[in-house]
Amino acid sequence: MSKFSTAAKRLLVGRPFRSDRLAHTLLPKRVALPVFASDAMSSVAYAPEEIFLMLSVAGLSAYTFAPWVGIVVVVVMLAVVASYRQNVHAYPSGGGDYEVTSVNLGRKSGLTVASALLVDYILTVAVSIASAAATIGSAIPYVATHKVEFAVAAIVLLTAVNLRGIRESGTALAIPVYAFMVGIVGMIVFGLFRAFVRGEEMPAESAEFGINADHGELTGLLLAFLVLRAFSSGCAALTGVEAISNGVPAFRKPKARNAATTLLLMGGIAVTMLMGLIVLAQVTEVKIAEHPETQLTGAPEGYEQKTMVAQIADAVFSDFRPGFFFITIVTALILVLAANTAFNGFPVLGSILAQDRYLPRQLHTRGDRLAFSNGIVGLAGFAIVLVIAFDAEVTKLIQLYIVGVFVSFTMSQLGMIRHWNRKLAAEEDAAERGRMRRSRAINGFGFLMTASVLVVVLITKFTNGAWIAIAAMGGLYALMTAIRRHYDRVSDELIKAEADRPSVLPSRVHAIVLVSKLHLPTKRALAYARATRPDVLEAVTVNVDDVDTRRLVTAWNKENFTVPLKVIESPYREITKPVLDYVKRVRSDNPRDVVTVFIPEYVVGRWWEQFLHNQSALRLKGRLLFQPGVMVTSVPWQLDSSSKVNERDTITPGAIRRGLTGDEERK
């Protein structure tokens, strides 16, 4: 093929397809695990602690329920993992809960899940960063007493990094995630070894404290209610499990199978860490109270309660300080990474919703930095509001968190049941039907579990803050419905318009070049206008100043343009209205003509120069567009400063999750 035709082909089809080009950037399981697991794994930093904390309300004796609560959380977790393995196989396109629900349960359910997910992303940032602040505060007391300021600063920093555009790379993500896994699992193994093999005592700093029940001893129903509350807080450990189901396309082939395996691996590790930490907490006799000042007895004056993980690390590595600091650092790091996943996921979900016209269309094109920036700033803003409103207290924020998570879990599993029912109706092969029935059973079990958790969460958390999350979801649902309704209305309007008036081809083009001075931008506009060879071509100027206008007319006549210059009078020294009136007259004289107005414009490079140029032109253009049968053509004149505007970077957050590694992303 000749060189020319290659160039022609490039011109015609642009760059080659993404799918061809980026195949080699797909993730092997060992890289996919850290990429998708930070959110789910990071929750073991706070979930077990929250179980103890909730139980503390009933006094120290209630701590005996902790392992049992932990086991139920593990059961739910395994059920959810098993369920999502079915999702992954059934929807390898990576649409996630929103797709599964929309397809199987309809638009409204899909939108409910979308609202829940959007709220979740905000809370992921707030909870993860609040927990990171508490973790660092366990090592540095100054941070503990300035948690809110620290958390806000961290969110601002994360926002700045994401606005600037970070190039994620699987390797860079892998290091802290594996370090966290090695750290926590290593600590558990070492701790259990010390306790049960060597039989050593490992008292935590709070081992000798007592815990007063908040409202005296609880019994019967009240105690059961409290245990359920502890359980629903513990279910925070499940957040982030669904991440892999959104990222199936980024896996190496066989995609669905690799994703399912990774999901299982992640579930196994999370469950191990969760139960290990609960056992270690009992061995080291950590005492965590909801209100340390009033509940803890025997604590020294001014005692600042550290996180459970920090206290365990302190006890297990008693004399080996680097061990404690390692655990603290990797825990804080993975929590920040978890927050960062929200910064990646939020705009991606936004773009999917925009494609379905629930959000402004321009969010649809993912390469668009500005739309991404708006999403990122909005996410950060809401997260900061939450952090400030709830004093960066993980315990308070978690009350809001779990509702949204389990709304999407439950809806998604219900959708999967429908999915299998539909498939079963169409499938004849017995073996295949058997597999489908098995899958349906798993999703059905998952649905039962998650629905039960959702009910428990709603009952035990509603007045504690879950209502805020539900209200926010309702608000988002209403907003997105309204946006969709608007787009539908516009679409109907166009269809109706098409039926009403079959498009009439304009017969002639009447070109008007707007002239304010006779300088190069005007001459260029005139030359371009002439190049379009319109049926009528005229130059028009508005007389806002007699002297200037007379000078302009003289100069015009000298130039021998052959194009007539018309002067429109403007008794009130306006520009817009006289031009509008003139264009209207041209239109009404020749209704089948299309009028094209050429406006010379300066293109400037510095933001403040915008205020000094083109303002009248912009406003005129805005008004002209309201006239039917009028086109507005901007003829730019690039001032020297415009060359200072460089091409913006086009790195987009979340690229790696879509199967693009950093270097490819940059082209």
Place this chain on the structure above:
Amino acid sequence: MSKFSTAAKRLLVGRPFRSDRLAHTLLPKRVALPVFASDAMSSVAYAPEEIFLMLSVAGLSAYTFAPWVGIVVVVVMLAVVASYRQNVHAYPSGGGDYEVTSVNLGRKSGLTVASALLVDYILTVAVSIASAAATIGSAIPYVATHKVEFAVAAIVLLTAVNLRGIRESGTALAIPVYAFMVGIVGMIVFGLFRAFVRGEEMPAESAEFGINADHGELTGLLLAFLVLRAFSSGCAALTGVEAISNGVPAFRKPKARNAATTLLLMGGIAVTMLMGLIVLAQVTEVKIAEHPETQLTGAPEGYEQKTMVAQIADAVFSDFRPGFFFITIVTALILVLAANTAFNGFPVLGSILAQDRYLPRQLHTRGDRLAFSNGIVGLAGFAIVLVIAFDAEVTKLIQLYIVGVFVSFTMSQLGMIRHWNRKLAAEEDAAERGRMRRSRAINGFGFLMTASVLVVVLITKFTNGAWIAIAAMGGLYALMTAIRRHYDRVSDELIKAEADRPSVLPSRVHAIVLVSKLHLPTKRALAYARATRPDVLEAVTVNVDDVDTRRLVTAWNKENFTVPLKVIESPYREITKPVLDYVKRVRSDNPRDVVTVFIPEYVVGRWWEQFLHNQSALRLKGRLLFQPGVMVTSVPWQLDSSSKVNERDTITPGAIRRGLTGDEERK
């Protein structure tokens, strides 16, 4: 002349000239006086009071200086009036101090005056409204204790009224101004009659109080300094005298002579009121102190000092309460009108400065409401800041006020001396030369007086706040110089560009229609593009979603458009960059072609709809304009909601001052 040719003429020249059309709306003297005098006359509401207040610092004995200070103020006032009568005759175009200074002393001096005038307008609002608040506070104690809130509310209200657009009419203005004149002059006559003819006692409520000197008795130089300070505060009475010199074109013929007569009339009335109030203050023994709490002796507990005018009215109309309330109401009204003159004058001065390219060009066209609105909001914002910063205290604000006023007075008189020198050099006729010499002598005397006052003001007020006004003037001067420099640079750039590259006529037009969907807006864009008969016409779509794109291509082929649809791949789901790259390639293949990109756009009527439409198009357009050799054509599709946008009102503030009465302004 046939009907057709009349229509053609209308088409060609638009509406008839302003000057022909609006001649009959010019102002007779009896209407011009109230229109231009509110600012100057309103200052007698606070100027005499400030004289007493400043003198009070030296104790009660210093009050004896008050009439002498008043007489010197009157002398300066008469000198200024006489000087401005010369200005009016010499510059009947109404350019005012800025024109006189720019023409005679050069750009930098003109800009200095402009900076001073802009600062003055802000202070006119702040001082007038603060004084109005004090006046109303004298009748309604609640306002006195909430002066700041009241003043801010008043400015906000005035802003809203001006943003909405008020139709000024000479008659409407005349009523409160004449009522004020009648009220104050009537009070003076009645008071003097009671005191000197009937020999009645008219003690003010503060007549029996004593005044302690702030720092003990002052003597020698310190006392002289204090008297000079009192004098410079009294010179606040002169503010607004220059207003008529800006409005000469609005007078009936002979314009200059009528304006000069009105100026003299205004000066006479102002002087009468000023001296009358000072005499009445002495007769009624009003005591006004700068710090009433510490300085006044014999005052009852919790005494709130009322304004001098209110105390005089109280004393003169002792049992006749309506008299007191009449004076209070008309005084407050004229002060609000004075503030309103600033709302009119500020944008007018802005438009003149924009014409000279010291402010953004778009402020130049006076009919432009948006530019006016920005000016009005800016003016109000700064005035509110001042009112809050200085607790709505007239005494504090006046320290800032007088500098600017006397900077422009002095510069203007200096300019006039130059003017006459130049004229004298060219004039041969002896009688004419005599008249010119006389005029020069008057302006010279005015210059001496105003320059002396300026020096006194600078010495006595600098540390009390005048430095703020000077710093603000400096800042404005720097800003306007920078703006002018920018425009000059652009202008140079264009001239250089013209020399460098003689404009090359583009040989062919390559038209590209951007397509995202195949709907009516796209079809219209295509039809319009085809109507312009370009050399090459093609449709281009960016593939951000394979399914959508395939559907579009199928639909396109069905329609038999004869225009090819090219698909540009976008591996990262961007729109802007692939289109830019494509356009660049077209340009580099055929450098002499001009590319015109047709973008279908929705035109919407509700502000929030903007967020849902055209955002990608707008950003693409913004980027395309940076490409040389590219035009961007917007092809609008008017959605139904767009018809809700009505033509905005085009009433502009200050119309009456330019010789347009309300009804004419509306057409």
